[in-house]
Amino acid sequence: MRRQLLAVWIGLVVVAAAAQVVVAAPPKDDKDANKPVIAVFRLAGSISEVPEDELFSLAETSPGTLKDLVKRMQKAGDDPAVKALVLLAQSGSAGSAQVEELRQAMAQIREKGKDVLAYADSLSMREYVLLAGATRISVAPTGDLWINGLHGETPYIRGLLDKLGVQPDFLTCGAFKSAAEIFMREGPSPEADKMQNWLLDSMFDTQLQLIAKGRNVDVAKARAWIDGGPYSAEKAKAAGVIDAVEHKQDFEGMLKTKFGKDVVFEKKYGKKKEPKLDLSSPFAVFKMFGDLAAEGSKKKGGKSAVGIVYVNGPISIGSGAASPFDSAGATSTAVRKALDEAARDNSVKAVVLRVDSPGGSAVASEI
Numbered sequence: 001m002r003r004q005l006l007a008v009w010i011g012l013v014v015v016a017a018a019a020q021v022v023v024a025a026p027p028k029d030d031k032d033a034n035k036p037v038i039a040v041f042r043l044a045g046s047i048s049e050v051p052e053d054e055l056f057s058l059a060e061t062s063p064g065t066l067k068d069l070v071k072r073m074q075k076a077g078d079d080p081a082v083k084a085l086v087l088l089a090q091s092g093s094a095g096s097a098q099v100e101e102l103r104q105a106m107a108q109i110r111e112k113g114k115d116v117l118a119y120a121d122s123l124s125m126r127e128y129v130l131l132a133g134a135t136r137i138s139v140a141p142t143g144d145l146w147i148n149g150l151h152g153e154t155p156y157i158r159g160l161l162d163k164l165g166v167q168p169d170f171l172t173c174g175a176f177k178s179a180a181e182i183f184m185r186e187g188p189s190p191e192a193d194k195m196q197n198w199l200l201d202s203m204f205d206t207q208l209q210l211i212a213k214g215r216n217v218d219v220a221k222a223r224a225w226i227d228g229g230p231y232s233a234e235k236a237k238a239a240g241v242i243d244a245v246e247h248k249q250d251f252e253g254m255l256k257t258k259f260g261k262d263v264v265f266e267k268k269y270g271k272k273k274e275p276k277l278d279l280s281s282p283f284a285v286f287k288m289f290g291d292l293a294a295e296g297s298k299k300k301g302g303k304s305a306v307g308i309v310y311v312n313g314p315i316s317i318g319s320g321a322a323s324p325f326d327s328a329g330a331t332s333t334a335v336r337k338a339l340d341e342a343a344r345d346n347s348v349k350a351v352v353l354r355v356d357s358p359g360g361s362a363v364a365s366e367i
Contacts, residue, residue: 035262036083038255039076039269041069043092043130049356050310066098070105072270077109082269083259085109087134089120089127095356096203099130103210106133119251125149125226128241129207132214138244138251139233145241147229150204152196158186173362215240307342307351311335315360317367330357332364 048065064072076082094102106116110133118134120127122143131137139145161168161183170180178192188196211222217240225241233245246254256263313329342348359365 035264036259037079037081037264037266037269038084038086038259039072039079039082040086040088040265040267041073041269042088042090042267043094043127044088044090046093047095047098049098049354050312066094066101070101073102073105073109075270077105077112077114082114082266083263084115084117084255086255086265087116087118087131089118089123089131092127092130094126094130096126096206097356099126100206100210102130103133103214110135117251117255119248123147125207129210132211134214136244137242138246139236139242140247141233141245143233145229145231145233145236147226147231147236147241149226149229150200150207152200154182154188154192154196156182156186156188158184303347304349305347307338307345307348309335309338309342309351309353311353311355311357313357315357315364317361317364330360330364332361332367336367 047069051065051067073085076085109116115135116133117136117138118131119138120131120143121140123131123139123145125147128145128147158168168180168183170184172178172180175189175191176195178189178195181189181192208219208222208226211217211225212219215222225239228239231239231241233242236242237245244251244254252265255265311330315330315332317332319331319333339351342351
């Protein structure tokens with residue numbers, strides 16, 4: 001049985017590795033060296049908090065990590081060859097905190113005198129909050145803008161349980177610990193209602209501030225835009241919510257008119273080169289995984305540093321059941337080990353704890 005499982009695992013590894021084979025691209029024409037560059041960043045799918053060199057997973061579908069994306073944007077902002085940045089919003093799902101961090105990066109780039117130009121086929125509320133920090137926002141003619149605020153809902157199934165003759169029994173440790181209320185009550189307690197409204201009000205106020213600052217309008221105007229949503233692309237332009245309604249090829253044409261017809265669109269700006277796999281060698285796949293592991297374990301010594309510890313995913317006790325297809329979440333053993341290593345490392349002068357978690361075990365959190 002073990003041999004069969006090993007064979008299946010090796011087969012999966014080979015298939016996954018083969019899928020990552022990169023055909024060497026021909027060297028860039030030297031004529032492009034002096035041409036103006038526009039760095040293009042595609043925002044699609046979720047953005048991972050944990051850097052790729054610290055979380056290797058075959059199931060990783062994220063187009064990039066927040067750390068990597070911000071660094072690449074900052075690099076483009078400092079690169080004199082890069083004349084502008086383009087953000088292509090394609091159903092991205094950045095978290096609220098990630099949106100704020102990306103907005104900070106966009107603001108820093110604009111302060112250096114470079115344009116950040118955005119294009120989308122359609123926009124959700126959160127995507128608009130992000131792109132509101134751009135110099136110019138364009139949307140496809142048939143696009144919709146779902147700029148209509150926030151909503152939250154919680155199901156309460158106590159009535160259903162009563163009809164089924166099921167008696168729920170939970171222990172809670174405080175009035176504001178409301179996780180069990182969906183089973184115990186037919187509606188929210190005053191404390192849960194207060195907390196839900198406080199949370200949504202806080203998030204909504206942040207979104208209003210970001211929209212107003214990015215679009216250079218007052219908060220009242222930003223709120224009026226939201227109250228008037230959702231929009232078609234044309235109505236959004238008429239209201240001042242966006243700047244242009246155009247197809248992608250027209251957007252590209254505008255960029256060529258502004259920055260020159262010989263402008264180079266760099267769609268992988270700042271990205272690390274992907275590993276190449278030599279299929280002529282039966283051991284190439286193992287070498288590739290070894291190189292990836294070695295790269296992730298490299299340590300920079302000597303200089304003072306700030307350590308970053310990630311609490312990513314549900315918080316649980318122990319070491320968890322790590323899988324080659326996914327992470328084990330934020331386990332008490334792993335987080336404590338990381339903090340202990342940082343404490344022992346004399347070069348680490350401070351530690352930043354980055355939390356992207358829905359919560360979990362109180363015991364693990366205390367540990």
